[in-house]
Amino acid sequence: MDKVFVLGAGFMGGGITQVVAQGGYTVYLYDTSPAALESTLKQIRWSTEKLASKGKIKDSAKAVLDRITTVKDLSLVSQCQWVIEAVYEDEQLKKGIFKDLDTRCKPETILASNTSSIPITRLASPTTHPERVIGLHFFGPVPMMKLVEVIKGEKTSDAVFQKSLYFINSLGQYPVKVMKDIPGFIMNRVSGASFREALSLVEKGIASIEDVDKGMHYGFNWNIGPFEIADNAGLDTYVRVGKAFQALGAEEVAVTSELLEKMVAAGRLGRKVGKGFYDYLPDGTKVPFDITTIK
Numbered sequence: 001m002d003k004v005f006v007l008g009a010g011f012m013g014g015g016i017t018q019v020v021a022q023g024g025y026t027v028y029l030y031d032t033s034p035a036a037l038e039s040t041l042k043q044i045r046w047s048t049e050k051l052a053s054k055g056k057i058k059d060s061a062k063a064v065l066d067r068i069t070t071v072k073d074l075s076l077v078s079q080c081q082w083v084i085e086a087v088y089e090d091e092q093l094k095k096g097i098f099k100d101l102d103t104r105c106k107p108e109t110i111l112a113s114n115t116s117s118i119p120i121t122r123l124a125s126p127t128t129h130p131e132r133v134i135g136l137h138f139f140g141p142v143p144m145m146k147l148v149e150v151i152k153g154e155k156t157s158d159a160v161f162q163k164s165l166y167f168i169n170s171l172g173q174y175p176v177k178v179m180k181d182i183p184g185f186i187m188n189r190v191s192g193a194s195f196r197e198a199l200s201l202v203e204k205g206i207a208s209i210e211d212v213d214k215g216m217h218y219g220f221n222w223n224i225g226p227f228e229i230a231d232n233a234g235l236d237t238y239v240r241v242g243k244a245f246q247a248l249g250a251e252e253v254a255v256t257s258e259l260l261e262k263m264v265a266a267g268r269l270g271r272k273v274g275k276g277f278y279d280y281l282p283d284g285t286k287v288p289f290d291i292t293t294i295k
Contacts, residue, residue: 001025002081002167007097009033009070011234011272012114013086014040015142018047020084021067022057022143023171028071028080037070044068047143077104082167084136086114089240091122091247098133099126110160112136116188116237117244119181120153130155134164135178137185140233149185151178183250188241191229192255195238198226199257202291209277210288228286231276235260236269262294 001024006017009031017029017040031037048061057064077083083105085097094113101111111133113123124133135151148168152161168175178185184192194216201207207215213225230238238255245254263269263276268289270276278286 003028003076003079004082004084005030005074005077005080006084006086007031007074007101008086008088008114009036009040010086010088012138012140012142013084014043015140016084016086016114016138017068018044018064019138019142019171019173021064022048022059024059025067027068028076029068030071030074034072041065041068041070051143074100074104077101077109078106080105080109082110082112084112084114089115089117089237089244091118091244094118094123095126098123102127102129107132110134110163112164114138117184117241118248119183120151120156121181124153124155131157132160134160135181135185136164136168137187138173139187146172146174147187148173148175149178149187150175151181151185153181183245183248184241184253189253191226192253195226195230196255196257199255199259202227203257203259208288209291227277231270231278231280234270234272235276236264239264259291259294266294268294 003026004020005028006013007030009029017027021027029037045065048064051057052061083101085094087093094115098111107129113120113135114137115123115135116137120133120135124130127133130153133153134156135149137149137151139145139147150164150168165175176186198212201212202209209227213227216222216225239260242254242256245251268275271280274280277289279289280286
């Protein structure tokens, strides 16, 4: 079974690590912050135990956790067949990582980015082997979502693309094939258009957060509405992605909003901190936030 190295132990990196380990792979999880590694491992333990108790995963929580090793440096990337970068959305940071990985990894190692907006061709440009660089855009929370965009860069080889589709299928996820390397790919462009309109309606006082979400649920069969989706992804992530789109000259798909900026500045980042467009209470319920109180 292949070994997988996940670079970044945040919300997305932790979720990717869990799903890959659930798929039977050996996973090394790296982060520059020991505290992030410890916190993420606790979250994975809680999540796998909960899923195992409900019969949602085939192995025990212990078996999944035994496949995960946290590491403090990049030395083991040379032993892995896959490296998945899952740091925050910053093009220069990601390019620096791929340039470094290109020198550390064997030529046949597949280098993947979890970017949600930056074209893979740009991230592969500092490498000497751009044909082995691919986009694997997981959706969060990763253990609960079954969607992964598989993005083919301009120089990504057909063999790497096909291996990536097989890899995602082996995790029990559904791969959406992105055949042209454009900013934002497919799903974020579709959901971004919905969220931009939802934000505008709420900011203008035409509709409430709850009514928009419930309307999309009852009227269009969405499991959850655009504001709860945003809370799950992280409002700070939306702001960063919006700025990334602007830097890429794709202003037309950027989610930009004064309300969103104010909420992030106030620390209302979404479900990961217990408050975003909703307040998430200890008993599992959620209460819509009164946006008129935001400064």
